[in-house]
Amino acid sequence: MVYTAKLDAQGNFDSRTPVEAFWRKFNIDGSKQPLNFIERMMAYGIRLDPRRTDQPITFSIAALPSAS
Numbered sequence: 470m471v472y473t474a475k476l477d478a479q480g481n482f483d484s485r486t487p488v489e490a491f492w493r494k495f496n497i498d499g500s501k502q503p504l505n506f507i508e509r510m511m512a513y514g515i516r517l518d519p520r521r522t523d524q525p526i527t528f529s530i531a532a533l534p535s536a537s
Contacts, residue, residue, distance in 0.1 A: 482526055
């Protein structure tokens with residue numbers, strides 16, 4: 470799993486998608502593979518927290534809550 474910051478031309482976080490999650494197949498050919506729907510929604514995807522001007526970008530991993 471790789472999580473990368475996405476920046477605009479001015480070097481600021483991309484306002485639409487500031488963080489990208491994807492698989493990097495280092496052990497095969499180094500290719501970049503997108504997450505499938507289940508991975509994105511229930512395991513490794515990104516959930517952005519609401520952002521206000523001049524506040525840091527915060528996010529969480531879209532993991533299922535623990536069963537405890």
